[in-house]
Amino acid sequence: MPDFENIELAAAVTAIRNQLTDAAAAGAAESVRFEVGPIQMEFEVELRREAGAKGGVKAWVVSADADAKVSQGRTHRVAFTLTPKDATTGHGVEIGNDSGGDTSRFGSVD
Template sequence: MSGFEEIELSAAVRAIREQLTLAAQEGENSPIRFGVGPIQMEFAVELRREAGAKGGVKAWVVSAEAEAKRSQGTTHRVSFTLTPTDAATGRDIEIGDHRPAGVSRFGRSGDGN
């Protein structure tokens, strides 16, 4: 798997979680909030048995370029849906834009009306 940085599937999901957490924190006091709905993720992965004391099988995310170089027999498509919730409240996560927003152009058409 040379030519690109290997990323474990768990690290890819962790990155999404961290980015959503950051967006929620940045938008905490924003007057405009967005609910986060289900997140659909799909990856090409290579399953590899790891040697060593802990052993086990790990799923590594494969880039599109690397996937094209491998046969279908060694890569697998994995897709799943995540529904993010606040661990403390069980409610849906909301994120906001950290930049000030205005509503002055809401409802206006492009012709100046």
């Protein structure tokens, strides 16, 4: 079982980016394309000061189970909206392919 109690906020956002990239690649053979719209994300986070030369404050995602263990005074709710863009074209991300699709068999029973 993966350790979900120590996920940095940056890693959570990276995971969403990776999932969208995987979905775009997997959808290349599909006949219907979907445009990815704004993605609203909300997390409960715990802010921790990191020690060491590169220390600083990092936000760690708090799971529902861990939230009971962490005092409310140390957790914060973070919400934001991401709008995916293709780094090359600057246009929105699409999942699917250029095929126009076909509805001729819509509603038919095989």
